[in-house]
Amino acid sequence: MQDSSIMERRLRPIYDCLESGNNKKALQEAEKALKKTPNILCFKALKALALLRMSRDEEADTLVGEIAAKNPSDDSTLQVMTFCYKEREEFSKICTLYSNAAKQNPGCEDILSHLFISYVRVNDFSSQQLVAMQLYKLKPKNPYYFWAVMSVVLKAVRGPDSKIPEKRKLLLTLAQRMIDKQISENKIDAEQEVQLYLSILKYQQKYAEALDFLEGDLGRKIYPGAPVELKIELLKSLDRWGECNVLLKDLLRENPDRWDYHKDYILSVTKLKQSSVAFDGADCTFEQCYEFLCQLIESGARVVRGPFLGRLELHHTMTDLNENASELLGDFLELLVEYFRKFGDKACCANDIILFLNFLEAERRAELASRLLEVCEISSTKLPQNKEQMQKHICSLQVSRICGAHALSTEHLAALYTAFSLHYEHGTTAFGSDLLPTDMGPSDSYALLAGELGLAPFDVQIKLEIIFNNGVNDFLAVHVMYDLSLKLQTSEHLIEALCLLHYLLSNSPSNFHAKLLCLQIYHLIGCGWGAHKTSESLEMKYVQLDSMGYLHVSQLPLIGIPSIAKPWYDSTLRFFTSSYKESLEYLAMCYKFGSFSKLEEFMDFRDKLSNSLHFLLISTEAVLLEFVCLCGLYAQNMAAIKAMKIVPSQDRIQWDQVTDNRDISVIVKWNAQTYPNADADMKRESFAQDVELVRIRSMLARIICGCVEAITHKETKNKDIETMKQLKHSWTDLWLRIRNANYKPTSNQYLVNLLPSRLHGIMAAPYEASIIHLIEMVLQIEERHSTAKLSCDALCDDFNLVRRLLCDTITEYNESSDLAWKRRNSQETIVNCIEVSAHSFYQLKIWNNR
Known part of the structure; x- marks a missing residue:
């Protein structure tokens, strides 16, 4: 007891310092404790943890290795060692640590539990199963038994055996029998256990058994709150x-x-x-279905959208089956108009109608647009009398835009713009008073909609008067200005749009639509500082850094300002790293509390984040930015490269599992699409091009590290040279394949479209030949070839080519009459040229320092 109290008294200040982030003080306290008791492993582990958090990795690694070699088995040392391995993301070593401890204490429940969780972190399902059964034999508790069952299920659906149908079937059968045994012994007592059993039956497509169990006595007793959607899903499957x-x-x-x-x-x-x-009580004909929908409409105490949407769904279903839908339900266009009359004052009405717009003949869509405008009873000279009438008008305009009704002449568009301005100002004045700063204006949709129109240019003095006198209502003109800029190939109207948006934000600081449009325009004209300030005001956090990062962070390499890019890279990578570590703990908590239904959701979330294209791109760009910015002493540069942990001979990216987590619907759009899946196709094509971009950038990082190792590592020289030869062939093959794919930039028809992939700028720059000549020069100099001078000359020619391209681009840009319009393309070329030169000069610097 005395020794225990002394230990606790000495450990407490170290723990307190580590928790408060005072790592230097924690190190001092640990060393002080070690002087008094040098053989206590827990003090050494705490010292190692403090060293790790002070970035003294080599000292910490040595100390951790010494402790691990002694196979500690006390709980305090094991816990601290676990923290050390988590800091280094060496999760497999935690398994080894607890496995050795379990051999020394085979009957310790706590150690076996920690060993099970350590296998969970590394997805070792087989080992999970064995440890869970050990725990169940030691302490026959239901949770331990179902840990083993869940491990078998995961082995069947996510492990290596999941791709072999016979083994998958065998494992799922085993899992079912394990639970059947518990059922026969009346040991099932939790909802999560029933949910796991039902999921196992569904994996085996034993829907009848699942339904019988769900409706049986045991299912009703233990899982009385089963969602009705589960029963519907099983009935449909059967x-x-x-x-x-x-x-x-x-x-x-x-x-x-x-x-x-x-x-x-x-x-x-x-x-x-x-x-x-036939089935007793069921509707087996479309006539009965229509009658039932009419009953719902007539019997409802209040008018709801569901039955009316049901009629539209029934109409297009019958049409698809070549049934005479018009005879039973009437004209489809009239049904849409009736729906608009009922619910046009709701903000969701336009989206509801758009769901069925593709089922209306293309030649009748213009008729629908005109009918909806007639129902509103609002014209350019008649203003809405209340919010409901205004919302109906907005809805009709949104649907009309989707129908292509705004493809008008310049004069008509100008008149329409004037009408929209009048409606917006009236809506803001009449219905937009007493709003909170975080509220959206009731007539803001006029502004968002009008952005897709075209407008004839007008005098600059008039523009300035509009900006400073009319204020917020000219947010209407933003998309108009983009269309004008695109038609006239000038930036004048884009600059005007930015002025309007900033004035709007001064009056309505929470209008995120305006911020997103600002961000898009800033990147279109290559204005990095403006985009940086706007993105900061958006306050993107957590998963938004992944789903919305493409709007800003992915475009930062084009700006060429490391002081802007690096903080964004760091914050984004911190999110991905912390989220991955946290997701591992979520898995542990799922097992701890028996939440098996959430287990696979967390695993899917973890996989989507770890395989995110945005994560791969930003992590690669952060490394390449580090290379370009390395300007310290030789030892500092070598330490920085070592910290990157890049293995030139290994491509660690699982390309077949890369996911696209971008949310392209974050910017509201009412574009008239030429075909239904235009946005999806644009996203898919952009994703394919960005994957190729990441391939180029990641291989470039490996080549640079490989060159450094070939120059500096004499003990592995032959191996490094072979690696560089392989990288050279891979680099050539990659470029050949990408060029043969003949990718095209995404369309810039609308302001809200995805920006073109940086792949095209990279391909236009002299990356391919310069890097090949760099590799050849490294290989020939290190192998003492007589042709090394020729490689040096070829690289010098590349430098001259880059210099000429750089000078020509700058000269052409300076001579341009519109500096902002071509700034993005010119800036991209300049940044790429500087980066190519920086990588080559860096290798020369390494040689010189060596």
Whole structure:
């Protein structure tokens, strides 16, 4: 007891210093404790942790290795060693640590529990299963048993055996039998255990067994709150459409506004009609379906959207099946107009109509647009009398834009612009008073919509008067100015748009739509500082750094200002790193609390973040920026390169698992699309080009590190030279494949479109030949070839080519009458030229210092 109290008294100040971030003081306290008790491993582990957090990695590694060699088994030392390995992201070593401890204490429940969690972190499902069964034999508790069952399931659906149908089936059968054993012994007592059993049955497509169990005594007793959607899903999987239809009818009577229920109900009617099988109480014909929808409309105490949307869904379903929908339901256009009359004053009405717009004949869409405008009873000379009428007008304009009704002459567009300005000012004055700073104005949609129009240029003096006199209502002109700039190939109207947006933000600081448009325009004209300030005001945090990072962070390499780029890179990479570590702890908590249903969600989230294209791009760009900015002493540069942990011979990226997490819908758009999936196709093409960009950039980083190692590592010279030869061939093959793919830049037709991939600027710069000549020069000099001088001459020619391209670009830019319009392209060329030269000069500097 005395020794325990003394230990605690000596450990407490070290822990307190580490928790408060005072690592230097923690190191001093640990060394002081070690002088008194030099053989206590926990003090050594705390010293190592303090050294790690002070970035003294070599000293910490040595100390951690000494402790691990002694196979510690006390809980305090193991916990601190776990923190050390987590700091270094060496999760597999935690498994070894606890595995050795478990051998020394085979009956320790705590050590075995920690060992299980350590295997969870590294996705070692087989080892998880073995340890879980050891725990269950030691302490026969249900959680431990189901840890083993979940491990078997994960091995079947996510492990190496998941790709072999026979082994997958065998593992899932094993998992089912394990739970069947618990059921037969009446040991099932938790909802999560029932959910796991149901998921195992669904993985095996044993839907009938799953439904029987769900509706059985045990299922009702332990899982009384099972969502009805689960039963609907099972009935659909079993093609028991009659029961599904009856169930959905009951649900719709209780909640007629559930759109998902309406879709499933109409699907069930379709299946029953096609099968010609009658079912008591079910609607088996479209006539019965229509009658039921009418009943919902008539019997409702209040008017809801669901049944009206159901009629539209029924109409297009019948049309797809070559049924005479118009005879039963009437004209599809009239149904859309009726829906607009009922719900046009709701902000969601336009999106609802757009869902069905593709099912209306293209030649009738203009008629729909004019009919909706007639229903509003608002013209250029008649203003809305209330908010509801204004919202109806806005909805009709949004639908009209999607229908292509705004493809007008310049004179008509100018008149329409004037009308929109009048409506916006009236809406702001009449209905926009007493709003909170965080509120959006009720007539802001006029501004967002009008942005897609075209407008004839007008006098500069008039523009300035509009900017400083009219203020916020000229947010209408932003997209107009972009269209004008695109038509006239000048930046004048884009600069004007920025003035309007900033004035708008001074009056409405929370209007994030304006901030996003500002950010887009700044990057279009290559203004890095403006984009930086705007992105800071957006305050992107957490997962937004991934889903919205493409708007700003991905464009930073074009700016060429490291002081802007580096903080963004650091904050983005910190998010990804911390999120990955936190997700591992979430998995541990899922096992701890038996939340098996959430386990795979966390695993999917972790995989999406770790394989995110944005993460791969930013991590690569951060490394290349570090290379370009290395200007310290030789020892400092070598330490920085070592800290990057790049292995030139290994491509660690799993290219087949790269994910696109961009949210391209964050900017509101009402573009008239030429075909339904235009946005999806644009995103897919942009993703493919950015993947190729990351391939080039990551291989470039490996080549630079490989050159450094070939120059500086004499003990592995032959191996490094072979690696460089392989990289040279890979580099050549990569460029050949990308050029043959013949990628095209994304369209710049609309302001809200994705910006062109940087791949095209990289391909236009002399990267390919310069890097090949650099590799050849390194190889020939290190191998003492007589042709080394020729390689040096070739590299000198590359420098001259880069110099000429740089000078020509700057001269052409300075002679341009519109500096802002071509700034982005010129800036991109200049940045690429400087980067190519910087990488080559860096290798020469390494040689000189060596």
